[in-house]
Amino acid sequence: MRACYSVFRLKLATGFQYRSAALAGIATQFFWGFIIIMVYQAFYSQPLADPPISLTQIVTYIWLQQAFLAFIALWFRDNELFQLITTGNIAYELCRPSGLYGLWYAKLLAQRLSSAVLRCFPILAVALLLPSPYRLTLPPDPATALLFLLVLILGLFILVAVSMLIYISTFITMSAAGSLLMFGVAGEFLAGMIVPVPLMPSWLQTIVYALPFRLAADFPFRVYSGHIPTDEALATIPIQLLWLAALVWIGRFAMGKALRRVVIQGG
Amino acid sequence: MRLFGKYLLILFKSQMQYRTSFWLLTFGQFFIPFSVFAGLYMLFDRFGQIQGWEFFEVALVFGVIHMAFAVSECLARGFDMFSTLIVNGDFDRLLVRPRSTVLQVLGSKFEFTRFGRLLQSLIVLVWALSKVEANWTFMKGVTLLFMIASGVMIFTGIFIVIATMCFWTVQGLEVGNILTDGGREMAQYPLNIYHKWITRFFTYVIPFGCVNYLPLQYILGRTEGSGVPYMLAPLAGCLFIVPCLLLWNFGVRRYRSTGS
Numbered sequence: 001m002r003a004c005y006s007v008f009r010l011k012l013a014t015g016f017q018y019r020s021a022a023l024a025g026i027a028t029q030f031f032w033g034f035i036i037i038m039v040y041q042a043f044y045s046q047p048l049a050d051p052p053i054s055l056t057q058i059v060t061y062i063w064l065q066q067a068f069l070a071f072i073a074l075w076f077r078d079n080e081l082f083q084l085i086t087t088g089n090i091a092y093e094l095c096r097p098s099g100l101y102g103l104w105y106a107k108l109l110a111q112r113l114s115s116a117v118l119r120c121f122p123i124l125a126v127a128l129l130l131p132s133p134y135r136l137t138l139p140p141d142p143a144t145a146l147l148f149l150l151v152l153i154l155g156l157f158i159l160v161a162v163s164m165l166i167y168i169s170t171f172i173t174m175s176a177a178g179s180l181l182m183f184g185v186a187g188e189f190l191a192g193m194i195v196p197v198p199l200m201p202s203w204l205q206t207i208v209y210a211l212p213f214r215l216a217a218d219f220p221f222r223v224y225s226g227h228i229p230t231d232e233a234l235a236t237i238p239i240q241l242l243w244l245a246a247l248v249w250i251g252r253f254a255m256g257k258a259l260r261r262v263v264i265q266g267g
Numbered sequence: 268m269r270l271f272g273k274y275l276l277i278l279f280k281s282q283m284q285y286r287t288s289f290w291l292l293t294f295g296q297f298f299i300p301f302s303v304f305a306g307l308y309m310l311f312d313r314f315g316q317i318q319g320w321e322f323f324e325v326a327l328v329f330g331v332i333h334m335a336f337a338v339s340e341c342l343a344r345g346f347d348m349f350s351t352l353i354v355n356g357d358f359d360r361l362l363v364r365p366r367s368t369v370l371q372v373l374g375s376k377f378e379f380t381r382f383g384r385l386l387q388s389l390i391v392l393v394w395a396l397s398k399v400e401a402n403w404t405f406m407k408g409v410t411l412l413f414m415i416a417s418g419v420m421i422f423t424g425i426f427i428v429i430a431t432m433c434f435w436t437v438q439g440l441e442v443g444n445i446l447t448d449g450g451r452e453m454a455q456y457p458l459n460i461y462h463k464w465i466t467r468f469f470t471y472v473i474p475f476g477c478v479n480y481l482p483l484q485y486i487l488g489r490t491e492g493s494g495v496p497y498m499l500a501p502l503a504g505c506l507f508i509v510p511c512l513l514l515w516n517f518g519v520r521r522y523r524s525t526g527s
Contacts, residue, residue: 027445028444028445028449031445031449032449032452034465035449035452035453035461035465036452038460038461038462038465039317039456039460042317042318042456042460042461043310043314043317044314045318046314046315046316046318181291181292181295181298181299182295182298185295185298185299185302186302188302189302189305189306194302194303194305194306195306195309195310199309199310199313200309201309201312201313204309
């Protein structure tokens with residue numbers, strides 16, 4: 001546990017070094033956010049019969065998406081780990097006297113956290129001050145805000161567990177690009193990154209609700225805007241925990257399997 | 268031109284060496300815009316229309332823009348990856364050869380996996396064309412081709428400008444993505460749904476408006492009076508590449524090698 005913690009701290013510190021990259025990312029995300037909001041604004045400008053989610057809630061949804069992109073994007077990857085696997089340097093990692101799963105988990109968690117912390121505050125701060133249609137509204141009450149933080153962090157844990165599966169699949173396929181791309185595209189769609197989940201057709205919503213991807217992005221964001229009421233949110237937290245446990249268990253199991261038959265490429 | 272063909276042949280052969288990875292990537296490239304398009308479809312399913320634009324009209328724009336983007340990403344990948352040439356000092360080698368630098372950089376990389384993306388946009392385009400309500404004439408067909416060609420020119424121009432920046436900054440700039448990826452995302456809807464200042468910027472500074480909004484009006488028969496200026500608008504968009512090339516040449520003259 002202590003080893004995991006120090007890896008976590010080390011990676012966190014490394015992540016904070018890339019401030020200028022974060023700045024460039026922020027500029028891109030702002031532009032992106034504006035464009036998407038304008039599209040929805042245009043969609044909402046016509047008379048609608050009872051939309052499933054209001055424009056203000058959509059705007060909030062989008063800004064949170066942009067601010068916490070590092071928490072939800074599956075394509076956000078650590079090439080170092082892939083190289084370890086494909087070059088055979090994994091042998092060194094295996095010599096270490098601590099579990100590989102925990103170590104990598106801590107590493108990935110720290111990377112996402114540092115990237116998100118660097119980016120989210122400027123984006124949130126500016127988005128809160130924007131003129132009316134674009135403004136990020138505050139959560140309805142402090143309790144919701146706390147709840148949002150809780151489910152966001154749980155969601156992050158789930159997401160890292162999912163991304164661990166991608167890394168583990170590299171043991172078998174040896175090429176990261178394919179699984180990363182497929183996971184990335186499907187996961188992003190199912191997390192409501194392209195179309196917010198409430199706007200999807202109902203058959204798709206059933207699928208989305210059955211999968212863990214939305215728990216990391218869509219669910220916390222809608223808790224924030226109050227679109228999901230508090231009691232429903234509280235009821236979903238056990239589901240989050242359940243998914244987390246299941247994913248970690250699958251990951252550990254698959255990794256154990258993969259490591260037992262791993263062949264170190266010499267050289 | 269023959270030289271360029273040779274470049275392509277060599278690159279194609281080299282990329283086919285990793286066959287599985289090649290097909291997987293091509294396949295994946297098919298799905299990225301596909302998911303975006305599925306999202307578009309769902310939004311129209313929910314809302315019906317966007318400021319008077321029907322689904323198939325927007326799908327037409329989507330197809331044109333994504334096709335233009337795919338072609339220019341295929342072609343101008345060398346410019347996209349240009350910062351590595353500068354950082355490694357490999358650009359010096361290009362300078363001593365007796366051919367133009369633009370041609371050599373264009374030929375340095377060619378991403379065949381982008382055909383997946385191209386195929387997807389082609390399907391969308393054909394589907395949209397078969398459904399959209401317009402009285403097709405020869406001139407309108409020509410306009411459509413102009414739109415795609417002009418889109419390719421604009422995206423390539425942007426890639427060149429971003430690469431030119433590397434002469435000064437050495438490192439590649441992520442901000443450039445605003446113009447390429449951002450421009451693509453934005454231009455997949457007719458421009459007039461956005462705010463005035465965005466529409467103006469992307470019509471007069473970076474002429475996406477000449478690719479999607481103006482000629483679309485002509486194709487759908489919504490113009491008043493003569494359609495000729497609307498038809499020729501994409502050609503004006505093509506002109507965008509001229510200042511880009513001039514800037515590039517200026518950059519090449521200013522170039523100082525990073526050494527070994």
